[in-house]
Amino acid sequence: MASAVRHQPVASFQSHPERYRHWKLAIDGAIARLGMDIKEENGLRPEDYELKQNSYDLGVDIELADAIERLRFEHPEVRVLVFESLLPKVFCAGANIRMLASSTHGFKVNFCRYTNETRLSLEDASQHSGLRSLCAANGTAAGGGYELALAADRIYLVDDGNAAVSLPEVPLLGVLPGTGGLTRLVDKRKVRRDLADLFCTKAEGFRARDALRYGLIDGSFPRSRWEAGVSAAAADLAAQSPTRASQGVPLSPVNSQVDGRTRRYRSVELTLDAEARVATLTVRAPEALAPASASALRDEGAESWAIRVFREIDDALLHLRFNHDTVGLVLLRTEGDPDAVLAHDAVVHDNPGDWFATEIRLLRARVLRRLDNTAKSMFAIVDRGSCFVGSLFELALAADRSYMLSDDEAGPTLHPTRAASGGTYPMGTAISRLQARFAREPQRAKDLLESEHPMHAEEALSSGLVTLAPDAIDWDDEIRIAIEERISLSPDALTGMEQNLRFVGNEGCDTKIFGRLSAWQNWIFQRPNAVGEEGALTLYGHPTRPRFDFRRT
């Protein structure tokens, strides 16, 4: 491979429309337009690749994720998001191939996971916030470009005899359309599987007429009627979507300071022990009084603990994933006053009809799913001063194991609530973490929530809510040994094991994308046929053609 494989830290996962380099966001009443105008020279690693033909890298997707998030919070008046390209003839060419080819395996996997999460957030916005999306492909949408389109509610393609939709990954690159493409084709759009097979092996894809016939798009217009057609389709979609609110809440920046081994947010701390390959994610209960009502919550806005703490967790998770690949185990800790957590939760949970409270619940659900999808072992550590209550109890449920200090003198530090654990924060499988935990005894999950109350270690253990409950004499040693044992195991086997054990229950589009599509993609990404010296991905754009090992595995 020509360029040196390396991994460099991603400085920030935050963005703002004023700083977008690759997108233009324009809002007109109920309709927002997000114009893709990716700057070739502004990739995250400009020395390795140029973002030609509206091809994207992580930097582009961070802005996209930011735009979707901001529309949900800052512009509840927007009911339709229209994706379009500001380049002539090309909508989007997908993820930049040279970027992929010059990235480490770990970066590629994290990049794909992030872009998948962004597209799922787009669908989440449509399903739960009534923010519909429409992809107006005014030129060819290839690979990840068409996958972005697939995440929208409606796809329109200009009918100019040239523009096409395509998934050329298999025939051209020897990899998969791994940003949900294969899954959404057959599971979301329900394209017949044999036609999908034809489509996915035809590098140049289909132009409007055939694309429409096969169900790959929802409509097309010739160039002369393009603007009018897209505007009418967007207006039509907007008319079908409910109004949420007229006044938004600004998303303030998520700030953190790095201080030695610790990245500090206001209510979250991420401490790394790189040598031990262990990180500690500590979440602190609020100190301020809870807002008394939904409108008080809106007044506090994005700075209110209930939303801010989850945005901080989200940012910390991204740093963990992209910038600390050797960390194998994350200790999840909480500290502070359990009642304060419950009070701040209450205003979020008790106002189902309030749009802002709803958006906060949806955001928290997404962050928790990001936690579920993080390829690190997670132990919840429930000890003196902890507050695994309400929404923070979901952290304990997300962990692979939980350790709770058996400590009769301290107050109860664990408290599952119906408001938080009764389905408000579903996993990718669409069931709650509690349901997943008690798949064998569904009644137990119900009973626990019926009689919700704070618990000491003994009860938590007997109720099945924690894994182990050592007493103070054994505690330090138990935890130390558990950590040392965990990080001595094969990281690959652990990732595979955890991802299989975490997602109890039925498959959905989400789990298929992460569990099936991504897993196969990640396997292919490791195979010589893709990334070996003569692999298709390695040699893409190079003068020699790939040579395959034709043995099927």
Place this chain on the structure above:
Amino acid sequence: MSSIDYSERIPNNVDLSSDKRLQRALEKWQPAFIDWWNDMGPAGGWQERDVFLRTAVSVDKGGWAQFGFVKMPEYRWGIFLEAPEAGRLVGFGDNAASPVWQEVPGEYRNTLQRIVVTQADTEPASVEQQRWLAQTGPSQYDIRNLFQVNVEEGRHLWAMVYLLHGYFGRDGRDEADALLERRSGDPDKPRILDAFNQPCPDWLTFFCFTTFTDRDGKYQLAALAESGFDPLARTCRFMLTEEAHHLFVGETGVRRIIERACTLMKQDPNGDARAQGGIDLPTIQRWVNYWFSYSVDLFGGEISSNAADFFAAGLKGRYKEMSKYTEHTALGQTHAIPLLRDGRLVVEDVPLRNAMNEVLREEYRDDCQKVLERWNKAVRDQGVTDFEFSLPSTRFHRRQGVYATHAFDPNGNAIPLAEFEAHRAEWLPSDADRAYVASLMKPVHEPGKMANWIAAPPRGIDGRPLDFEYVR
């Protein structure tokens, strides 16, 4: 197998009658083609006239240019391939030395189809671009030449459609239909390549187009004539013989305008050809700049993985791959290409296979340079010593490739966009230029007469005198 069966509805030397399925498919396409020709071919009542045209009756030397009067819609568009070369092997790339393919290899099917469709699309496109020109033709001789070019572009379309029908199955037939549905310059269904959507409203444009854009065609066809897909190679070889005439029409057309401009300059007290109703030399230079730059775009990206793939697969070679080169893998070699780095040009070595578009473009550029030298000789022969045509750099005025994102002057120096804009009217046709040239476009249909802005050619067609009635 080189004689043509005229008992068939579709003249051919490919033994069409033995392949009923293909014959039926083409016979079905034929009426759609005729409809297209009637709708989009030469406009203004010319279709009912008898035109003195050459028709290919065989691919043998001397046999493919038989002259006679024919109404254009009745022209015998046929399918002619150069005779097969026994034992021909793939000449280059990773498949070198294996027998050439007589059928499309599955592995390259999509790629080959794209190559054929892209080439095919240019053929009807240029007919559409040129459809109004006869209305303002400067002489019978020129109108005939225009029609000759038009019917042969029609035949080139047939040649490509034969490949699509014969070798690419259902997809190929769909593509053949789509070739008749796209329209040059139509925003809703444009032709694939940009140069083929530009208007061709005047004869200076026509002659520049046939000089520069048809010459791109020559180089593309020459590169495909080396193809390991034998039917494509044989088709392109025969098309090249026809293309040579189109280049002749273009080059001599511009030369005659130049000669006339020089004559008028000498007649005018101020040496001003425009004052005498001619097209002055600087205006011609601007047309050259415009059409050369649009035509070099057609060669594709300077650094191209497609180009590398085409070569590696043995689908598209270099110009005269087999006669000019001894090394045919093009591996382990580089090609120097100046690239913009922080606003400055830095020459970088690009793997040769990835630079194949540029290699072909450079051959083309050198060929164009020779044309300009012949025009400059014409200028000198007229006794004009203070003007010389110059070919712009291939970086000038680009819309495709690595130079498209920056402004360059005609010498290829990177300049600020504002500077380019300040010189635009000096380097490229202005609206005033176009209006002036358009104002000269008055029809001259009387045999032997020439419009004032163009000199007479030295001789007529196929030994006929200049005042022969080429269109009746």
